[in-house]
Amino acid sequence: MRFLHDTLPQRVRFATGDAAGQLSAEISEAGFERPMVIAADNEKELAVRVTEGLPVAVWHDEVIMHVPADVAARARSVARAHHADVLISIGGGSTTGLAKAIALATGVPIIAVPTTYAGSEATDVWGLTENSAKSTGTDRRVLPRTVVYDAALTLTLPVGMSVASGLNALAHCIDAMWAPRADPINATLAGEGARALNSGLPRIVADPTDLGGREQALQGAYLSAVAFASAGSGLHHKICHVLGGMFDLPHAQTHAVVLPHVLAFNAPAAPEAARRIAAAFDAPSAAAGLASLYTALEAPTALRDHGMPESGIEPAAAAVLAAAPSGNPRQLTSANLNALLRAAWEGEPPR
Known part of the structure; x- marks a missing residue:
């Protein structure tokens, strides 16, 4: 080590x-x-x-x-x-x-x-x-x-925005597992952050006045950000930075939509990270755990619902390819980034 x-x-x-x-x-x-x-x-x-x-x-x-x-x-x-x-x-x-x-x-x-x-x-x-x-x-x-x-x-944060914001935090956890400076300390923080968010966010949806659920979400948000700050920006964050800058998309909702697609893309090439994420969700796989959480939260699923034009898919993929960090678990190409962004734009199930 x-x-x-x-x-x-x-x-x-x-x-x-x-x-x-x-x-x-x-x-x-x-x-x-x-x-x-x-x-x-x-x-x-x-x-x-x-x-x-x-x-x-x-x-x-x-x-x-x-x-x-x-x-x-x-x-x-x-x-x-x-x-x-x-x-x-x-x-x-x-x-x-x-x-x-x-x-x-x-x-x-x-x-x-x-x-x-x-x-x-x-x-x-x-x-x-x-x-x-x-x-x-x-x-x-x-x-x-x-x-x-x-x-x-x-408490005044609407449920929909609480969900999107919490999933933005969860994206910090997942990206920290394979970001450029990922290490066992970051992975531990990110795993605990994901566990807290997986517990707290459904409580907020069930009862928006549940302070215990909101405390868990804040705890998870902090742990996720500390992990992210040390690990650096991985593929997910590079994609969202490109989309936010090019199309002025809402920050939290963009992260929420893109996250399942990046997880599905990278997880097969990062088995240890996938195992940690699955454990945080107490699920048989990372993808299954995230899908279950998204269903419970009725999370946003399509970039086109938040203002991204279809014509922006190809230029965005090119910009992501140019900005993506080295060392991503899976090799990036123009074709696979275009496919990822199109699926996120259309709201298709992650591949």
Whole structure:
């Protein structure tokens, strides 16, 4: 056994029902005096509650999916103009992504308060979109110094979005099994993350007010993101980054649709990863376990339902082939990527 594993330095405060208290304590302990609060307009009421009593220097609500470069530039200008000494992101992956874009250029630290299961809060991965292309990279400056998890903040997340967001987290688990820096530590974290999501997400569908289920989903989202941050982006994430940048598709739903197809594609060539995934689902095979979960969740299945044009299949396959990481368990070709994307576009059963 021989591998190199990086563990990212980060504090996690997990306290259901006490996000405001945990955030206040973190700000006080660190001595921050000019927080910039980043929250989309539809999260403003929640953000006001969570930040009550804090010396907020400026509020910023221009949050757009996939973090367009011009949106990031305006947010950086706001941070500089108000001399922000900490960024408080309250929301999902797009909100955290915008905070990361600011931190990447300014070095201002981030405290993340997630309201979805995106997992971006636990990674040092940033992404920016410009001219229909999404660029991503890693930088320690964008890793939030602290994450405040409060399952009560996810209660207003609709069931459909909870499902898509949770499956986005599950994609981190599965991709971490065969990503460029996959190792036994990542695989263990990813396996436990998948186990928690497989348990928590059906509970949320059965009862959206089930805080225990939402706590399990948050736990799974965190474990999956930590595994992904260390293992790197595998085939699944390269596909979704290409699709999101080219067609401005909804992030979570795109991940949810693509995941079963990548699993079916790679699993036969990665038997140990497939065994771990099957064990996490307590299923006879990885594909059977994922299919059972998707049926229980009534998960999204077709890219065409989310705005991808049929004419985009071939150019997307070419872009994925150019961006795909080396070392994928199965050899990639233009033909098999076209077949994978067409099946995902049409909503066919994974092959």
